[in-house]
Amino acid sequence: MGTILKGVSRVRWHELRHAYGPAADVPGLLSRIAWGDARTSETALSDLGLSIGELAVFDATVAAVPFLWDLAATTTVNSRAGVIELLQTILEHGNPPRPKVQLEAHQAVLSRRPTADRLADDSDPVVRAAAQDLLAAIDRHPNEPCCQV
Template sequence: MGDDRWDDWPERWVGTDCDVRAAVSAIPREVKDGFRYDEVPWQRFRHFYGPGAEIPGLLATLASGDAEAADEALWQLWTSLHHQGGTIAVGALAVPFLLRIAATARPQLRAQTLRLAAEIGRCQHMGDGSREGLLQVAEEPLMIEGSTMCPVDWTIQAARQAVTDDLHLLLPLLSDPGPEVRSVTAYVLAAATGELSHVSSALQSRLAEEDDAVVRVSLILAIAQLAREHQDEYAPKWARGLWSDPGRPPEVRIGAGLAWLCLVTDPAPDELRALLTDPGTRQYDDLLQPVPWLTWIDPTGVGLRNCIDEMLTANIPDTVLDDHWGGAPSS
């Protein structure tokens, strides 16, 4: 007899106990606010190294006043929920609690906790600095998690809905005293799926008064990511206005140049190419490495450089690249 377990997969799983989106959306606000972990179905899902029932204990330790234990718990959560850049279903159940813990944690812990929440709601993107990939969030529909056989994109959708449900916790963090917190908050907000005009307006308002280079670029890429996914026709003009304005700070022009390249399919204009390949731009490699989108391109400190190279050389014939970079055919 044939094996019919996968007939109509994943459609027949929609809304069932196997659908993490349904599990996350069913968590009442009072359960999240009260950290009532025992009312969340962790046991339905596994993480990369064990049963999901282990996650509440780590979250409780993360929220404790013991700094050393909290740091260790956060490391374990990263290992369990974000293995080799991938995301897994039980992580989406953790997102509402990670956001609440981050809202009151000490600055360094706050930033890293927010970042984990953001990565749970994003496809594997390590090393992808392409025009198509830098701002990409969704996963291929049929990509599955090996331990749960749940579509990865369901986890991403569930985590992003959790972020959207808790915008009231995130938006105030755009004014946090810590630049790293502001930068990562922009990264999390870029995953929102609702109240988009409100979120984009908040990001724009923060950008108008922000003075930190890393945060500025993070805000620009967050605005562009929302615009790209939701097809904001005004966004390319906005980004071009920023990168083409010599009166803007260099990091703003660089960030807007990357954003523009991700928002359109047009070839890079000579003016933009000159900006991004100018020797003076190299001094921003180290400065902008902490920008969340760039950190994953290359963790050694040249994320910006690799991203620029990949974007500017995409779809250009090798013979043209040889001429551009001064190369010569091998004999």
């Protein structure tokens, strides 16, 4: 799927789950976000958000976060600010019945703080603002584990 999503085909998406069941559709959504025009990218991002972050986080969320960080940092992606907003949504949502998944999803977002720091100085003011909001959410996130495993 190209250099932006390098490694996405190695993930066993069909074995992972999101809000609507098996996550086999996630690579296609990531691809449309990466290479779609503005409308296609935004629609795919909205669909992905509903699947992996807006309702709760899932094991597919954990697998998708590194690819979301790469999309946010790639200047040719049309919906970078929206990707950053999805990362913040993931950090702020949980899955109380599955605390291990919640912890892993949050750690996946938190682990790339240096990328958020770089994006907070991006030339695009919308990306910059979204990154600054994400950094504030990271700073508010508890230092101790956010949930009991």
